[in-house]
Each structure stands twice: as structure tokens, then as C-alpha cells.
Amino acid sequence: MSYRETKSDVILIGAGVMSATLGTLLKELAPDWKVTVFEKLKSAGEESSNEWNNAGTGHAALCELNYTSEKPDGSLDISKAVKVNEHFQLSRQFWSYLVRKKLIENPKEFIMPIPHISMVQGEKNGLFLKKRMEALSDNPLFEGMSFSDDPDVLKEWMPLVMEGREEGDGPVAATKIDTGTDVNFGSLTRKLFTHLENENVAVHYEHSVKDLKKAADGSWKVKVQNINTGETENHSAKFVFIGAGGGSLPLLQKTGIPESRRIGGFPVSGLFLVCNNPEIVEQHHAKVYGKAKVGAPPMSVPHLDTRYIDNKKSLLFGPFAGFSPKFLKTGSYFDLIGSVKPNNLFTMLGAGFKELGLTRYLIQQVMLSNEKRMEELKEFIPNAKSEDWEIIVAGQRVQVIKDTEAGGRGTLQFGTEVVTADDGSVAALLGASPGASTAVHVMLEILEKCFPTEIDGWKTKIKEMVPSYGKLLMSHPSLFKEIQASTARDLQLEESYVPSQEHLA
Template sequence: MNTQAALRPYDVVLVGGGIMSATLGILLKHVEPTWSIAVYERLPELAAEASAPWNNAGTGHAGLCELDYTPENPDGGIDIAEAIRVNEHFQQSRQLWASLVEAEIVGKPDTFINPVPHMALVHGTDDVDYLRRRFETLSAQPLFSGMRFSAESKTIEGWAPLLTERRGLYEPFAVTRDVTGTDVDYGSLTRQMFAHLEASGVEVHRRCEVRGMRKNNDGSWQLRIHQFTDNDRLTRWVDTRFVFAGAGGWALKLLQNAGLPQVQGYGLLPVSGRFLRCDNPELVAQHHAKVYGRAKRGALPISLPHLDTRVIDGKRALLFGPYAGANPKLLKHGSMLDTAASLRSHNVGSLASVHKGDSGLIRLLLTQMTATRGRKMAVLREFAPAANNGDWTMIKAGQYAQLVKRDANGRGVLQFGTEVVSSADGSIAGVLGASSEASSAVSILLDVLERCFPRYRGLWTASLRDLIPSLGQSLAADTRLARHTMSRTAEVLGLVAPDNLP
């Protein structure tokens, strides 16, 4: 049966029940508590896609251990600009979360964030030299003053025993370690934020899918919603002044349906993910760190391997990966026709040319899809040489949509980052990409507010600073402010402060 409900006007509609929509909802409800907000999530549960805890590695990305953020310059210097940018973005997220804890908007911090040291591991003389120079450059910066370096096996064993057990005596290797690192359960955080929003009058609709959009004469949007029940489907039309597409891999299709010229030529390459998971209490107790390696020369950033401590629902486990695979779905709980549905006349050429001209992703997918269990374990043993096959189980992670854009020559190129796309009038915006967006959610959504609500900029600044005290200031340029900010959020969130480093 197909019925239709009457129009219902809103100030804001958020599409998608993940970390992005939850964060934007929190920010908007704080600065404009009287605005009407509705959320539409196509699944029965919130935070069930990329935000779900086992669909991602839970890293609080701060540039502490991710070596792809610190490339080596031709002159041998280390470019740390991206690491600083990522760290400053994460500090904004920490400030918001600390404010939410203090206001009792979310529960105890250990329900969503826990202190876990971040480490980088390299092998071979050249990479050890690179890591040492990276450490010397980064540790001189206020946001990275807690970083430590060692190439001594005994020291590394004390930090992370699994890295040294049965490792060859004459193999050069080194690590950096920063105990201010974190593990984040973005699923728990998202659900807690939505619970507060619902209690504050925000309408959160589950099992509702946005299937069409059109612009009204007054500049607002009309959305066609399919609401699913066990035995029925209700078609609902809703009007809203502003639409945010925070629907992961489905966001591009929403922006395409809206007719945004800004996404002309944009396409998506779906990539599925898998992890090896270990719940053996003995092994889990021996490893308390997130250890990132260095990708092979010429490899893509998404192939960066890491061995992670995870803390979910108070229980610790280990995770290793990611292992990429091919799947035409744009969402883990999506359709096999997702990719085909995102094809348009303006993006077919982009996608075809990236397949032809950029073989890195194709090579990665083919290599990892055809890899045997033994080959996958061999990659793990580069981190933990004594890893036993029987202790590790392969699990499915989230489904990611790699963004493809046209370059100046009209050729499709892969985009390894998160991009905010908005209409010229600011009435609709979306987030595209498959990067460390959860860690940078606050910074990304502050950008959305800046772009889409420019006339409110002066009115909202003071309220936003209630949540994010360092807003508008550079922590990297102010050692005192950086130390104060990190110490304050560490105290509230139960993390390690730079003043309490061993």
C-alpha cells in the first residue's frame, strides 16, 4: 500500500543517522534552539553504517602516528603541515566532546573515548632514518610535544610487546609513541548525541529514505520520503529551508538529485573493508596501542596498515587491517545497484579515465581480493611476528565510497580527503569522501555553517565558543593555548594530558 502524508515544514533536515548529522544537529540546536530539525535515517538503527564501532578502526586521528600525513620532501625535510591541520581539527572535536560531557549531554567519557597510545612502526635503515627526522620535526611543535622515539628493542618491548616477540635480532626497526592518543567509539558517541537531540525536540525518523528532491519557488526544498514499516510504505513530502546530506556513500546521489552543478563530473568508486579481529584475552592484554605502519612505495593512503587496540562497550579487543575489496554497494547495508544508480552522463568519463589512468586502486583491490589467508596473516606478522592464525578472525568493516573528480584536463582523479559541497545559496550541503572525517567532524561542520549560514556568523560565534573555546585561534601557533586546551579536555575526557607525560 502506498499512501501520502501532508507537507510538514522544517528549518533543517539532516539526511543520515551517523556522526556527521549528529554533530551538526548538536551545533545547530545549541546556536538556534528554537529551530525545527528533522533527521531521516534509512535503517532501523542509528550509527549503523560507517559510524558503527566495528565498521572503522576507531582512531582519534591527530597526525600522531599516520605517516601519510608527513611526506618527505625532495630535500630530505619532512612536510608536517597536514599533520598539524589534522591535529588541530581533532582538538576541536575533543573540545566539543568535553563540553558535552560537562553539560551531561552525553554520558561518561569512557563510554565513547579512551586513552590509547598512538605509535608509528617502520622497518629498514631508510625508513628508520625517515621516522627519526619526522620525530625531530614534529616533537618541536606544541601539539606533538608528547611524542617519543626509540630504535631500541627493549624500550619498544616495554611499550608494545607484540611488536618485538620473535622479531629478528638484526632487523632495523623503530617506533614513535605518543600517549595522548585515543580510541573512539563513534557509534556510541553518535547514539548518545541523537538521544539528547530527540529529548530536545528534534524529530529522528528511522526506516525513512529520501528518494527525491526539488526546489520550491521560495528557495526552500521539498523532499520525497519513503517511510517503511513491516507491511507498508508511506510516501511523505516535507519542506525545509536547509538540507544536509550526511549519508556517507549515498550523499552524492542526494546532491545529484538536487541538481547541484557543483557535483558535475563527480563519481564514486566503492571500496569494501575487512579487518582481522582478536579477542584472545592474553594477547589483548599485551597490546595497548594503535600502531600504524608505512605504506609501500607508490601505494595508496587507504592501504596504510595498522594494529589497533579497540575499546567497545567496555571490552578490549585487537584489530588489524584494513584489507580492501570490491563491492558495488555504496553503503554496507545498501543495494548491489548503488554504484549503477550513481552514474550520470557527466561522471561516466571521469570514472572510466580513473580506471584507465590510475591503476593504484585497481591494483590494490586485485591484490587484496586474491590474497590468501596466509598472505593476509603475513602482513599482520610484519607488526606482530608471533601472531597465531587461530587467534584472529576476519570481519567485515564498513563500505566506503572513494570520491573521483575531474582535473583541469577533464580526467578523473582519486580524491583522498573529505570535501564539503554546498549550493551557491547555501540551502543544501553535503560531505563527500572517505577520509578521517569522524575525527574531523566538528571542523568539517563548522565549515558547513560558515558556508551555508554566513549572515549568522557574528551571532553564533560566542555560542560556538561556549562549546569550542579555541574557535578562531591556532593551537599550533600558541604553545600555552595548546597545552591548556589539551590539558583541559584530557581532564574532562579521562585522557592523558601533556603535563602528565612519563
């Protein structure tokens, strides 16, 4: 029996938005490189990147209150909000470049303008929100944000949310900024993979990566199974990117690199309520984010979202957390237990002791009845009726658990993590939000870490694709305004009208 091996320069595991972004960057920077992609499902963007499996928010910290925190002295720490916004601007510039160069078309199929609103209830929360706006308003990235606690103004901003509120319900306050976006990451991912295939990237669907081994010459031997035939294929590459969503952790563990040790994962599933009444959908045009309840994790921030999916305006509310031991929606019930290894056992046990509050929260969420979910929705839409809403299961996320200096053993991480081998030959993306919104920033960091001998020669091209590369836009307000205007034109975000069902059809 002969051993036949197919060689590539780069292998990307997973056909989600992360692999799509890295692949597209590489084909612009090194067009002669051979890039190969393996995806176990039948098409691109079917797991975490799928439009029904995430909130579709262009995360720029315009409305997400969990990116700003109050310090002991009462002042606000906005550093995380600024960082998230800066990172989103890189993605926006890259998408603009792709549209301008006609590498992808019809931007309205993946990005739409939508006001971003933060809403809170109660006098104390109102003071926090006003203080947040004042802190952010000094930064050019958040220019144009307005605050109001006037019920008449709030009725204009979010009529569906204000209708039916009683005076005894307590005061409501909100901030609004019109430069927010709704992003269909599923559509974007499919467009990018269509482009990659046109660039002779070999994309193998229904192929599952079974093992990764480091060869003596520093390359990676990748064992892949063709799901349809059951046959095993052998591939090799100088660089491997593991962008398999929840499936990244088990594959990272297979590499055996020292950086993969003492890392675990905790799966959390999400549920959304979707409005099936078009008349109600048309009454709301914004993404409205609230404040997480005391004791709830950051990922539980409730929000009421206008979405554009399948050329149709939709309305979603959530997320409600659920629990499944699967690391992917299409995964195995043995994923969680299978990820516990001798080198991360104490890390996982440490998290178990630390995160009893999260465990209780998840149990409460799993036990929620439809009536209880409707009660939470009514905090946003007082007149909501259960017959107008149905529950859908959204994506599966794996929150990273690792030992940290600040948090100690078994600290749960909320965010996106990149694990890179010391020699830069393999990198894996773990974690969740803001994830896809910051894909370009994450992939540029991977290029810098994993291709140190090439990066200097690539910088001119990178700056053509991402003009603010190497700069902080908050320190260059005139450049930010210029980029904001040009990307709005390229991505067709300038129109201020509210799209109707007719316009979207």
C-alpha cells in the same frame, strides 16, 4: 487525494556522526529551530559511524605516516599532519563541552586514552621516521613524542610486536606519544542522537529519502518513503544536509545543483582481523601504525589497534581492502553503475585510466587467502597464530573522484569533501578518513558557508563550545596546553593506568 507537507527549518539525511554533530551544534546555536532527521536503518550509527566499521582512531596525525610526505629536497611536509591535528582538537573541545554541560554522559563509553605509535622496519624507513619526529617536535601540538630504535625500549612500548623478532629481520624504529585516543564513534553517535531526541528533534528511523527538488521559494522539497508502510511523505526545509555516508553521492546528484556535476565515487570495502584470544589482547596497549607499501594507496596503511568496544578491550589488525559495487554495506549492487551520469561519465573514465594501479591493488587484496593475510599480520606480530584471529567485514567507503586543476580529469581524492550549493541551501559530505575525527571542523565550515547571516551572532556561543574557534593552536601554545588539560579532565583521559577486562566490565 490531499498533498500534505511537513515543514522544518533543517533536514538532516543520515543518522551518523556527521548529522549528529551538525544537529547538536544547531540545537545549541538556534534552539527554536525545527530539526528533522531521516535514517533508512533501524537506529543511529549503524553504517560508517558504527564502531566495527571504522578504525576507531582519534585521527590527530600522531602516528599516521600518510599525513607527512617527503619533498624532493629531502625535507618533510608536515602541513597536512598539523591541519588534521588542529581539526581533531576542535572535536575534542566540543565533546568536552557536551560532557561538562551534562548533555552527554560517561565519556569513557566513547573515548579512551591510548598511546599512538608509528612503527617502521628497515634502516631507510628508520631515518625517515626520526626525521619526521624532529620536524613535528618543533610544533607544540606534537609535544611529548619520543623516538627509539633500541629493541629493549621497543619491547616496553609494544611487547607483542617485538616478541619473536630475529636479528635478521632488520632494524625496527618507532615513535610514541601518550596523548592519543581510541574513539568509539558508534557510541558517540548514539549518545548525540539520544540528546537530540530529548531536545525535541524528530528522528525518523526506517525512512528512506527518495528525491530532493528545489522549490520556487528556495526551500527544498524532500520526498521520503516510510520503509515499514511503503507510504510516501512530503517534507520541506530551508536547509538540507546530506550526511548519508556512501549514500550521499546519489542523493547529491538528485539535487541537480551545478556543484554536483563532474563528481563520481569509487567504493572500497574494508576487512579487519580481530583477535579472539583475551590473553593476547591483554599483551598490547597502543595503536601501532605502519607505513603503506610502495604502490599501495594511502588508505591501506596497516595498523594494529587496541580498541574498546561494548565495554571490552579488543585487538584489530588491518585494513585489508575489498571491492563491492555497493556504496553502503546495506546498499545495492547497482550503486556504482547507477552513479555514472552523463555529467560525470568522462570524469569516471578518466579515473579508470589513471587508477589502474589501485585496480590492481584491489584485485590482489580481494584474492588474498587467510594465509596471506596472516603473513601480513606477522610483519607486526611475528608469533601470531591463525587460530587466534578471525576476519570481519568493516565499513564501505566511497572515495571521491573529481576533476582538479592539479590532477586533471578523474582525480581520486583521499579525504573528506564537502559540496555546498552556491546559495548555501544544501550541503553534502563525501569521502572517508579522517572524517569522523574532524566532524566539528567540517560542520563549523558548513555553518559559516550556509548560514552567513546568522554566523556572526553565533560566534560567542561557538567560542564557548570550542574555545580555540578562529585560532590556530600551534600559534598559541599556552592556550593549547590549557585546552589539552581541561579536555582531558572533562573526558576522563588523565588516568595513566592500562585498563583491564575487569575495569571495563
